[in-house]
Amino acid sequence: MTNSEKNRLKDKAFQVFGVFCTFIGLIVLAVFLFDIAIEGFSRIDWDFLTSLPSRRASRAGILTAWVGTLWILVLTAIIAFPLGVSAGIYLEEYSKKNRWTNFLEINISNLAGVPSIIYGLLGLEIFVRQMRLGGSLLAGALTLSLLILPIIIVTTREAIKAVPRSIRDGSFALGASKWQTVWNQVLPASFGGILTGIILSLSRAVGEAAPLIVIGALAYVPFTPDSPLDEFTVLPIQIFNWTSRPQAEFLTNAAGAIIVLLAITFLLNGIAVYLRNRQQRKVKW
Amino acid sequence: MNKKTTKLEAKELNAYYGDFHALKNINIAMEEKNVTAFIGPSGCGKSTFLRTFNRMNDYIDGFRTEGDILLDGRDIYAKDVRVDELRKEVGMVFQKPNPFPKSIFENVVYGLRIQGIKKKAVLEEAAEKSLRRSALWEEVKDKMDKSALALSGGQQQRLCIARALAISPSVLLMDEPASALDPLSTAKIEELIYELKNEYTIVIVTHNMQQAGRVSDHTAFFYMGELVEFSKTKTMFTSPQDNRTQNYITGRFG
Ligand SMILES: Nc1ncnc2c1ncn2[C@@H]1O[C@H](COP(=O)(O)OP(=O)(O)OP(=O)(O)O)[C@@H](O)[C@H]1O
Ligand SMILES: [Mg+2]
Numbered sequence: 256m257t258n259s260e261k262n263r264l265k266d267k268a269f270q271v272f273g274v275f276c277t278f279i280g281l282i283v284l285a286v287f288l289f290d291i292a293i294e295g296f297s298r299i300d301w302d303f304l305t306s307l308p309s310r311r312a313s314r315a316g317i318l319t320a321w322v323g324t325l326w327i328l329v330l331t332a333i334i335a336f337p338l339g340v341s342a343g344i345y346l347e348e349y350s351k352k353n354r355w356t357n358f359l360e361i362n363i364s365n366l367a368g369v370p371s372i373i374y375g376l377l378g379l380e381i382f383v384r385q386m387r388l389g390g391s392l393l394a395g396a397l398t399l400s401l402l403i404l405p406i407i408i409v410t411t412r413e414a415i416k417a418v419p420r421s422i423r424d425g426s427f428a429l430g431a432s433k434w435q436t437v438w439n440q441v442l443p444a445s446f447g448g449i450l451t452g453i454i455l456s457l458s459r460a461v462g463e464a465a466p467l468i469v470i471g472a473l474a475y476v477p478f479t480p481d482s483p484l485d486e487f488t489v490l491p492i493q494i495f496n497w498t499s500r501p502q503a504e505f506l507t508n509a510a511g512a513i514i515v516l517l518a519i520t521f522l523l524n525g526i527a528v529y530l531r532n533r534q535q536r537k538v539k540w
Numbered sequence: 541m542n543k544k545t546t547k548l549e550a551k552e553l554n555a556y557y558g559d560f561h562a563l564k565n566i567n568i569a570m571e572e573k574n575v576t577a578f579i580g581p582s583g584c585g586k587s588t589f590l591r592t593f594n595r596m597n598d599y600i601d602g603f604r605t606e607g608d609i610l611l612d613g614r615d616i617y618a619k620d621v622r623v624d625e626l627r628k629e630v631g632m633v634f635q636k637p638n639p640f641p642k643s644i645f646e647n648v649v650y651g652l653r654i655q656g657i658k659k660k661a662v663l664e665e666a667a668e669k670s671l672r673r674s675a676l677w678e679e680v681k682d683k684m685d686k687s688a689l690a691l692s693g694g695q696q697q698r699l700c701i702a703r704a705l706a707i708s709p710s711v712l713l714m715d716e717p718a719s720a721l722d723p724l725s726t727a728k729i730e731e732l733i734y735e736l737k738n739e740y741t742i743v744i745v746t747h748n749m750q751q752a753g754r755v756s757d758h759t760a761f762f763y764m765g766e767l768v769e770f771s772k773t774k775t776m777f778t779s780p781q782d783n784r785t786q787n788y789i790t791g792r793f794g
Contacts (some may be wrong), residue, residue, distance in 0.1 A: 352601060383581070421636060425640060428594060428596060428704070431651075
């Protein structure tokens with residue numbers, strides 16, 4: 256074999272390997288989805304979506320769980336959106352570049368990598384115990400807000416950074432203040448990107464069970480919450496609970512709940528992708 | 541000849557980016573309703589100097605000035621000067637057209653909106669007036685609600701001029717306003733400058749000697765942060781006093 260033949264073979268070999276690597280994640284996911292779908296789809300009906308939890312698998316539904324998930328979703332968005340976006344704006348537009356802000360930036364990136372259960376413990380101490388919120392929706396949403404705040408801050412900064420300097424200069428040169436420039440130019444131009452980041456981070460929050468279990472969200476809640484101070488459960492906790500039961504019927508229930516949870520996350524991700532594409536099409540600098 | 545008034549003046553101006561000494565002891569006085577061209581090799585400090593007149597350098601970390609910049613005899617770096625008020629007087633047009641990603645109308649009236657003007661009639665009148673002055677009205681009057689990004693580069697640059705004129709400045713700073721444009725658009729901009737100097741004091745940075753010759757009354761030649769020569773444009777191009785000026789305008793370096 257000549258040298259060039261050898262090289263060509265290596266090239267080919269890597270290509271095959273690369274394709275394998277690319278598809279391995281997708282294949283595993285597809286197998287999993289297929290499995291879940293076969294098991295769970297037949298379980299999903301109107302009763303399943305509108306029934307309270309029950310000890311009897313065939314009568315148990317996910318009403319409290321998906322309502323709790325929606326509550327958490329909305330509350331977390333309301334809390335995390337203004338905080339994260341404001342922090343991102345401050346860091347990108349206002350803060351002077353010095354050692355202190357450098358330190359802040361590095362640590363915010365680090366926070367994005369902290370395991371979610373640690374946030375659960377933090378929430379348990381601050382919100383549940385110190386602020387006496389108990390295992391309420393509010394405590395859960397605050398905890399999840401902490402969890403996704405770093406992601407929102409980072410994506411907000413990325414989106415803001417993508418707005419060219421020349422737009423800011425143009426605004427300043429017409430007598431606009433920094434705030435006017437941020438409000439009238441930078442935010443509208445980067446809003447699609449910011450929203451995308453927020454939705455993606457919310458879709459992560461929706462899938463979390465661990466931190467909510469730590470703060471004391473219950474698996475069995477016999478009513479749907481009416482206010483942010485009520486106790487709650489969410490889909491991931493319900494799923495976790497059902498999969499740990501020995502009876503096979505509960506596993507079927509879990510599969511049904513997983514399909515609903517996945518539908519919510521895929522919907523959120525779909526919205527995010529749509530917004531991002533629209534933004535890219537709309538704004539060409 | 542009527543009496544000339546000084547509009548813009550720099551006195552013993554030094555400017556620094558951190559440790560870098562970008563402008564060195566500059567003294568210059570520019571007359572009202574006159575076009576002054578700044579020329580010189582790349583990196584000699586033309587843009588830096590131009591941007592001190594509306595304090596656009598304020599946003600650069602580590603930038604500082606010594607000495608005075610006077611507008612109508614008032615020091616614009618004095619403590620009581622409000623930058624937004626200054627920029628109503630001193631408008632700026634950039635090298636690359638930078639329309640906002642908004643409608644043509646919103647681009648023109650942006651400076652007025654910033655000042656809190658909301659009356660539709662006032663805004664519409666100002667928009668038409670500025671667009672007429674920047675010779676763009678006929679081309680855009682039927683599509684004021686369309687995105688400004690859909691205009692050609694030359695139209696965008698005239699829109700940026702209209703945007704600057706809308707807040708009625710008395711000075712117009714232009715940093716290579718035609719360097720990103722095709723020859724036809726460039727000619728239009730030059731024509732426009734010629735028109736505008738009846739009402740405005742204009743300072744234009746250019747790399748194009750012919751352009752400086754065509755549009756300006758006075759020319760300032762900068763070299764490595766120094767103002768080497770400042771005189772009537774005709775004088776400068778026919779009998780430059782300094783060797784470096786001579787070399788530059790005859791194209792021996794730069
Ligand atoms: N933000 C900055 N920070 C540090 N140095 C800078 C900055 N901006 C410009 N300079 C330096 O200041 C000097 C003058 O720059 P300036 O942009 O004023 O030159 P110019 O004459 O406009 O050049 P050109 O013709 O290429 O536009 C250059 O040496 C440049 O490297
Ligand atoms: Mg320049």
